[in-house]
Amino acid sequence: MGELLEDPPAAAAVDEPPPRPARALPGDVGFWTFIAADASLFAVLFFQFSLDRSSHVSVFNEGQRELLVPLGAVNTLVLVTSSWQLASAVRSAHRRDMAKATRLICGTVLLGLVFAVLKVFEYHVELSSGHTISTSSFFMYYFIITGIHLLHLIVGVIALVVIGFRVRRDTGSPRELVIFECGASYWHLIDLLWMFIFPLIYLAR
Amino acid sequence: MEAEEAKQVRLCALSGALFVFLFAFGWGFLGRNIPPYLPSMPAEELAAIYRDNASTLRIGFALGAFGTTFLVTWAIGLFRVMVKMERGGQLLSYAQLIGGTLTAFVPMFACFFWLTAAFRPEQDPAIIRMLFDLGWLTIDLGFGVTLVQYVAFGIVAMRDKREKPLFPKWLAWLGIWIALEFLVELIMPYFRSGPFSWSGLIAYWIPFFLPFIWIVAVTVYMYLAANRLNEEHESATAVPVAGPVAS
Numbered sequence: 001m002g003e004l005l006e007d008p009p010a011a012a013a014v015d016e017p018p019p020r021p022a023r024a025l026p027g028d029v030g031f032w033t034f035i036a037a038d039a040s041l042f043a044v045l046f047f048q049f050s051l052d053r054s055s056h057v058s059v060f061n062e063g064q065r066e067l068l069v070p071l072g073a074v075n076t077l078v079l080v081t082s083s084w085q086l087a088s089a090v091r092s093a094h095r096r097d098m099a100k101a102t103r104l105i106c107g108t109v110l111l112g113l114v115f116a117v118l119k120v121f122e123y124h125v126e127l128s129s130g131h132t133i134s135t136s137s138f139f140m141y142y143f144i145i146t147g148i149h150l151l152h153l154i155v156g157v158i159a160l161v162v163i164g165f166r167v168r169r170d171t172g173s174p175r176e177l178v179i180f181e182c183g184a185s186y187w188h189l190i191d192l193l194w195m196f197i198f199p200l201i202y203l204a205r
Numbered sequence: 206m207e208a209e210e211a212k213q214v215r216l217c218a219l220s221g222a223l224f225v226f227l228f229a230f231g232w233g234f235l236g237r238n239i240p241p242y243l244p245s246m247p248a249e250e251l252a253a254i255y256r257d258n259a260s261t262l263r264i265g266f267a268l269g270a271f272g273t274t275f276l277v278t279w280a281i282g283l284f285r286v287m288v289k290m291e292r293g294g295q296l297l298s299y300a301q302l303i304g305g306t307l308t309a310f311v312p313m314f315a316c317f318f319w320l321t322a323a324f325r326p327e328q329d330p331a332i333i334r335m336l337f338d339l340g341w342l343t344i345d346l347g348f349g350v351t352l353v354q355y356v357a358f359g360i361v362a363m364r365d366k367r368e369k370p371l372f373p374k375w376l377a378w379l380g381i382w383i384a385l386e387f388l389v390e391l392i393m394p395y396f397r398s399g400p401f402s403w404s405g406l407i408a409y410w411i412p413f414f415l416p417f418i419w420i421v422a423v424t425v426y427m428y429l430a431a432n433r434l435n436e437e438h439e440s441a442t443a444v445p446v447a448g449p450v451a452s
Binding site for chain 2: 028029030031032033034037038041044045048052133134137140144148
């Protein structure tokens with residue numbers, strides 16, 4: 001986001017394009033409505049979870065003991081690393097180093113897939129131990145909240161694959177950067193949501 | 206857009222407001238659906254409510270079903286505005302039109318099921334409850350066509366290249382988000398209580414009230430868009446006057 005801090009040119013030459021207006025948000029401003037609405041939905045889910053938890057603490061604690069916390073911790077690390085890679089990819093794209101940006105996007109996609117595979121494995125373990133969506137209100141929230149999050153992640157992976165191809169083609173259009181920033185913002189949202197999901201569902205007692 | 210068509214589009218826009226009013230008053234208020242009865246309510250209790258309030262329920266659901274007509278006229282008006290925005294064909298405009306037209310059938314049929322329950326409320330409570338369930342499952346799970354409408358509109362509205370777009374980008378994205386949030390309804394049939402049941406926060410309050418707000422907002426911008434498209438048409442067809450033209 002270095003370009004946001006640059007001073008506007010003091011006296012632009014006549015044939016220079018007008019200075020880019022300082023933007024408050026990366027990507028498309030309208031897209032942030034989507035991000036805000038999505039974040040609000042999760043906020044509501046977290047609120048409902050906490051509300052139900054406060055009235056059935058023992059049920060929730062009992063359910064939580066059945067979760068694979070180390071796997072959740074590994075996935076946290078995976079997502080944080082992926083976010084960091086993608087942020088570096090955006091910086092590279094701003095520097096017009098598209099080859100490096102593409103490599104970093106590939107890395108992010110791979111880490112996203114690692115997250116998804118670990119999550120599916122985790123579901124497999126839970127389901128084969130007899131825990132389903134209707135076992136208890138804890139497992140209802142566990143499967144629904146992490147399931148909706150996983151769907152977000154899958155959409156994010158697909159979006160990044162498409163963006164990766166576009167970045168590699170390197171058309172030089174500023175619109176491409178805006179699309180890339182939108183995708184990256186969405187990916188950071190996925191990461192941020194997990195930062196709430198992991199402590200709330202896996203750790204909080 | 207010619208003046209005559211702009212006038213028709215404005216009327217279509219207003220019909221969206223009429224839908225919101227008729228449906229909220231008929232289905233919501235008279236139909237006693239705000240808040241809805243719980244899916245866990247015993248059949249006898251539900252049948253007693255239908256018996257005691259049969260008259261208001263009948264007029265409510267009849268009005269609600271009729272009100273959905275104006276979702277169709279609204280989608281037609283929106284289609285005409287979208288045609289003037291869409292680049293590279295009209296596929297998405299048609300997707301919106303057909304999605305919007307079919308959307309009207311979803312609450313309409315749901316109202317018919319509830320109306321059938323209120324028509325003979327003295328019958329077996331189990332049948333009343335079955336019709337009641339059918340209404341809710343229809344209105345909650347018929348979102349697919351609405352998803353097509355909202356997403357098609359969103360894509361066209363966000364790609365509007367005008368310096369000041371006819372519809373704000375946030376409205377386009379909000380519609381897309383609402384449409385995707387409808388997918389949560391897929392898990393609704395698993396629950397008879399809690400936030401994911403048809404009376405819950407996630408499956409009722411959010412997916413039922415946000416679309417109403419969205420429709421009202423789109424209605425306002427559609428009305429203004431008709432005026433702007435007419436102005437665009439007038440200025441494009443105006444005979445050039447000799448001498449410099451201001452702005």
